[in-house]
Amino acid sequence: MYVAHLSLTDFRSYDTADLGLEPGVTAFVGPNGQGKTNLVEALGYVATQSSHRVATDAPLVRHGAARAIVRCVVVRDDRRALVELEINPGKANRARLNRSPISRARDAVGLLRTVLFAPEDLAMVKGDPSERRRYLDDLLVARTPRFAGVRADYDRVLKQRGALLRTAAQARRGGRSGRRAENDAGFAAAGAGDPLSTLEVWDAHLARYGAELLAARLELVEALRPLVAASYAALAPDSAPAGLVYRGTLPGDAPDAGDGEGAADTGHGADPADRSVLEKRLREALAEVRSAELERGVTLVGPHRDDLFLGLGDLPARGYASHGESWSFALALRLAAYDLLRADGGDPVLILDDVFAELDSRRRRRLAEIVAPAEQVLITAAVPADVPPELAGARFDVTEGSVGRVR
Amino acid sequence: MYEGVLQNLIDELGMLPGVGPKSAQRIAFHLLAAEPADVKRLAHALLEVKDKVRFCRVCGNVAAEEECRICRDTRRDTHVICVVEESKDVVAIEKTREFRGRYHVLGGAISPIDGVGPDDLRIRELMTRLADGRVTELIIATDPNLEGEATATYLARLVKPMGLKVTRLASGLPVGGDLEYADEVTLGRAFEGRRLLDV
Numbered sequence: 074m075y076v077a078h079l080s081l082t083d084f085r086s087y088d089t090a091d092l093g094l095e096p097g098v099t100a101f102v103g104p105n106g107q108g109k110t111n112l113v114e115a116l117g118y119v120a121t122q123s124s125h126r127v128a129t130d131a132p133l134v135r136h137g138a139a140r141a142i143v144r145c146v147v148v149r150d151d152r153r154a155l156v157e158l159e160i161n162p163g164k165a166n167r168a169r170l171n172r173s174p175i176s177r178a179r180d181a182v183g184l185l186r187t188v189l190f191a192p193e194d195l196a197m198v199k200g201d202p203s204e205r206r207r208y209l210d211d212l213l214v215a216r217t218p219r220f221a222g223v224r225a226d227y228d229r230v231l232k233q234r235g236a237l238l239r240t241a242a243q244a245r246r247g248g249r250s251g252r253r254a255e256n257d258a259g260f261a262a263a264g265a266g267d268p269l270s271t272l273e274v275w276d277a278h279l280a281r282y283g284a285e286l287l288a289a290r291l292e293l294v295e296a297l298r299p300l301v302a303a304s305y306a307a308l309a310p311d312s313a314p315a316g317l318v319y320r321g322t323l324p325g326d327a328p329d330a331g332d333g334e335g336a337a338d339t340g341h342g343a344d345p346a347d348r349s350v351l352e353k354r355l356r357e358a359l360a361e362v363r364s365a366e367l368e369r370g371v372t373l374v375g376p377h378r379d380d381l382f383l384g385l386g387d388l389p390a391r392g393y394a395s396h397g398e399s400w401s402f403a404l405a406l407r408l409a410a411y412d413l414l415r416a417d418g419g420d421p422v423l424i425l426d427d428v429f430a431e432l433d434s435r436r437r438r439r440l441a442e443i444v445a446p447a448e449q450v451l452i453t454a455a456v457p458a459d460v461p462p463e464l465a466g467a468r469f470d471v472t473e474g475s476v477g478r479v480r
Numbered sequence: 481m482y483e484g485v486l487q488n489l490i491d492e493l494g495m496l497p498g499v500g501p502k503s504a505q506r507i508a509f510h511l512l513a514a515e516p517a518d519v520k521r522l523a524h525a526l527l528e529v530k531d532k533v534r535f536c537r538v539c540g541n542v543a544a545e546e547e548c549r550i551c552r553d554t555r556r557d558t559h560v561i562c563v564v565e566e567s568k569d570v571v572a573i574e575k576t577r578e579f580r581g582r583y584h585v586l587g588g589a590i591s592p593i594d595g596v597g598p599d600d601l602r603i604r605e606l607m608t609r610l611a612d613g614r615v616t617e618l619i620i621a622t623d624p625n626l627e628g629e630a631t632a633t634y635l636a637r638l639v640k641p642m643g644l645k646v647t648r649l650a651s652g653l654p655v656g657g658d659l660e661y662a663d664e665v666t667l668g669r670a671f672e673g674r675r676l677l678d679v
Contacts, residue, residue, distance in 0.1 A: 180663070222665035229626050236592035271590055271598060274634045278626065 074186060074419050075449035076116060077153065078146040083138035084160075085111035086474045096148075098445070098466030100452040101476070109453035109471045113189065113424045115143045116451070119158055120187040120422075121211065122166065122179065131162040147185045149419060156184050183218060186421035188411040190428045194403040198390050202380035209290050209381060212410050216417055220289060227282040231372055234275040239370040241269055269367075276359045283375045284352035287321065290376065294319045300409035308439050309401040313386025320380040322373070323351075323358050400431050404440060411447075420448040429459045437461045486512070538609070540585035540602045542567045550574075550582060557581040561609065562619040563635065565589050565628065569621065581619075584609065589627040590634060598634065606635075610642055617645040624651040 081090040086108045101109045110126070114133075117125050124133060134141040141160040146153055157169040158181060167174065168181035175181050196204045213220040298317045305315035358374040359366075366373050383390040383402060390402050414421045423444055429437050429452070441463035444450050454460050457468070468479045481487055486508060494504035511519055535541065536548035543549070550556060550570070560581030564570055570583050586601040609615065620635055622628035636646050652670030653662055662670070 177663070219664040219668045222668070226626060233592050233626070233630070236595075240592060240595075271592070271630070271634055274590070274630050274637070275592075277633055278630055 074147060074149045074422060076145050076185065076422055076451075077148050078144075079112065079116065080144045081112075081115055082142040082144075083135040084115050084141040084143055085133060085135060087111060088135060088138075088474075090474075090476055092469065092476055092478070094449070094451075095467060096449050098450045098452065098464045100454060100457075100460045100464070100466065100468045101471050102454050102457050102460070102468060102479075103471035105455055107471045108474050108476075110191075110426050112471070112476065113426050113451055113453055116145065116185065116422065117187055117189045117424065118160070119143055119145055119156055120182070120185045121215070122158075122182050125189055125191050125193055125426075129162065130160055130166075133160055134162055145185065154184060156181060179221070182221075183215070186215065186414060186419060187424050188407055188414065188421050189424040189426060190404060190407045191424075191426040192428070192431065194407060195399060197406055198383060198394065198399040198402045202378075205381040205383070206376070206379065208406060208410075209293055210286075212413070213286075213289050213293060215410075215414060216293075217289070220286070223282055223285050223289075227279075227286055227376070230275060230278045230282055231375070231377055234272070234279055234372050235370070237269075237272060237275060238366055238372070241272070242367055242370040245367060272363075276356055279372065279375060280352045280355040280359065283355050284348045286376045287323075287351050287355070287379075288348045290379070291319055294381065296413060297406075297409045300412045301405045304408040304412075304443070305401060305405035307443060308404055308436055309398060312398055312401070313388070315390075315402060315405060316384040318382040318384065320382045322375060322378045323354055324361070396431075397433060397436065400428075401436060404428065408443060423447045423450045425450065425452045427453050427455070429454060429461065438463065535585075539583045540567075540587060540605065541570050541583055555580075558614060559616045560619065561606075561615050561617075562621050563606065564621050565623055565631075573621065579619075581617075586622070586631070589622055589631040591627045601631070603635070603638070607638070610639060610644070613642075615644060617647065619647050619649070621649045624649075 075096045076094050078093050079090070080092070081087045084090075090112070092112075101112055103109050114124055114126060118133065124130070127133070139161075142157065143160070144155065144157045146155050148154075155169075155171050157172075158178070159167040161167070166178040168178040169175060170181065170184065197208050210220070210224055214224070294317055301317055302315050305312070355375065359372075362373045372378075385394055385398060385402070388394075390399065394402060411421060411423060425440075425444065429440070432440065438461055441461035445463055450464065450466075452460055452464060460468075469476050470479050482490065489511070490501070490504045490508045493499055493507050494501050496504075499507070511522075532544065533542055534544075534546075536543040536551055537546050538551040539548060541548040541550065543551075545552075557580050560579075561584050562573065562579055562581055563584045563586060564573065565586055565588055567585055570585060573579055573583075584602070584606050586603065586606075588596055588601055590596060590598060590601070610618070618635070618639060620632040622631045632648055636648075639646060650673055651666075652673050653659065653666065659667070
């Protein structure tokens with residue numbers, strides 16, 4: 074898959090931009106703050122309908138404009154598709170495919186597939202668990218769009234359950250004198266009237282969606298593990314081997330803590346990703362932490378509190394890895410995602426946003442060798458020297474919001 | 481901003497569901513230009529609806545009398561009760577002419593975020609209706625969203641000891657549609673709820 078044409082209207086710093094692209098390597102070169110990243114961010118947005126830089130859509134629209142429009146021609150197996158996306162902050166986006174409207178903009182996700190490497194990726198290694206959960210979940214959605222729905226359902230259950238726990242916690246603190254007395258006998262006997270009477274219902278739903286998400290994540294981590302290890306070894310051959318361990322909040326889920334090598338066994342018996350087993354275990358775990366949850370008013374068990382442990386040999390990457398090692402790990406995670414998506418069919422477009430500047434010359438060369446065979450690679454760099462010679466291709470200069478082809 | 485009473489009207493209209501500020505303004509100016517008799521009739525209808533419409537003593541559906549039309553109808557099956565969230569769901573099911581039993585309108589769904597718990601719904605009234613053992617099947621037709629599902633699960637657990645048949649409306653593909661147009665969530669649900677083809 075490759076992008077043959079990109080045009081922007083009122084996107085970020087651009088009032089308009091229009092550029093033709095080709096398969097192979099294309100570099101966007103220019104000083105900082107001139108709009109290189111905006112170009113690749115637009116493509117990333119078409120692919121996922123979220124930005125890798127900001128959580129809300131408002132900054133994507135040029136200051137003073139009401140909406141931004143991104144158009145791109147995606148070529149896949151010699152078939153051209155024109156994907157148009159209108160970004161309306163605070164309102165629903167609109168999408169068109171080959172000039173006919175798509176009823177829900179979300180359905181346009183996946184028409185273009187990208188894997189984007191950016192300086193922000195370092196947070197996957199050095200940042201909070203939420204960064205790593207997002208990496209896993211975004212990849213899940215990219216591979217199986219249905220998981221966008223599962224994740225939304227899960228988040229909604231969490232919110233509802235959280236509201237219930239807080240109400241219950243308040244009722245506990247305030248005492249609920251006389252509350253039960255109003256109920257007739259039969260109803261009260263069934264446990265209604267107590268805010269906790271519905272907690273079990275939310276537990277059931279939390280366990281159901283949670284197990285679905287958890288099973289998919291566990292399966293994904295299994296698939297990623299050898300790919301991440303291989304990519305990391307290629308980027309940093311002298312470093313200790315990279316390992317991934319899914320650290321769940323389910324008791325008995327984490328194998329030996331701190332042991333990056335013991336990755337293969339996630340400790341669930343026969344099939345680690347069996348949904349019905351996970352569902353049962355989640356419900357048991359919820360029952361166990363109930364009093365603590367009522368104390369604190371938050372859900373303490375479930376995929377929303379899990380982490381993906383990144384290990385280098387016996388040590389956790391977070392806190393122990395050098396800057397170069399952290400970068401290599403972040404790149405290895407993205408490369409593994411690229412490998413997986415490619416294996417599903419349809420070579421995704423690789424986007425390397427300002428990553429070479431952070432690497433020493435040997436790692437640059439290795440990364441260049443790995444990505445060079447991809448169908449299309451888009452690179453942004455501040456100076457031409459940041460682009461490794463292995464990746465010589467088309468070049469655009471980006472200055473003050475204008476993009477001009479140099480070669 | 482308009483002056484005094486006109487702005488008041490626009491504000492009030494704007495609070496109605498599905499009416500934004502632009503529509504509210506448009507309706508307000510329409511009323512301003514309309515015949516006084518027409519506006520009086522509308523005002524009368526508004527007041528009357530609050531005054532005269534009440535909720536069925538038995539099922540909670542909107543009614544003009546003590547009991548609604550359906551609960552008074554002796555030809556309806558008294559062994560089956562279909563539980564819905566709102567009165568408008570009754571209308572939707574009635575249009576199908578598939579269901580000949582009676583209804584029970586809960587008045588919403590369990591949603592802790594909105595502060596709605598079982599006590600705020602007409603669940604106690606439902607339990608009273610089921611108590612005499614005449615009802616043999618409870619069809620739960622709450623909305624197929626998270627809150628509706630939670631309400632359904634809650635009800636199912638609550639009535640389980642009573643030993644009656646509890647069913648839930650199927651969710652899945654729309655009839656007459658194309659498989660390719662179904663979104664992933666719906667199609668996923670349809671897969672989950674697939675049934676044995678009996679030939």
